[in-house]
Structure formats: structure tokens, C-alpha cells
Amino acid sequence: AQRATLQYWKQQMPWADKGSVTVANGGDLAKEAGVFPWLAVTPENAPR
Known part of the structure; x- marks a missing residue:
């Protein structure tokens, strides 16, 4: 994925299993x- 990161979660987090x-x-x-x-x-x- 361009300009993105893939995060593998090793621990249970409130936002990810x-x-x-x-x-x-x-x-x-x-x-x-x-x-x-x-x-x-x-x-x-922005300039006017």
C-alpha cells in the first residue's frame, strides 16, 4: 500500500484484536x- 503502514498487533488493544x-x-x-x-x-x- 502506498503511503500506508500495515500494523500487526501482538497484544490485545482496545482498537485491535x-x-x-x-x-x-x-x-x-x-x-x-x-x-x-x-x-x-x-x-x-490559502492565499487570496
């Missing part, structure tokens, strides 16, 4: 991990 696979947004995970500077991921107003 043990042994299940879920799809997550790779960009969101990278932002949460601090891969990108905060200024690069801060939305701006």
Missing part, C-alpha cells in the same frame, strides 16, 4: 514520531 492487521496512515505516524519539523506540517491559510 491480538493477531489482527490494521492499516495506518504512514504520514501521520511519521509526524507523531517527529520525523518532520513542526513548521513543515503546520497548515497555512
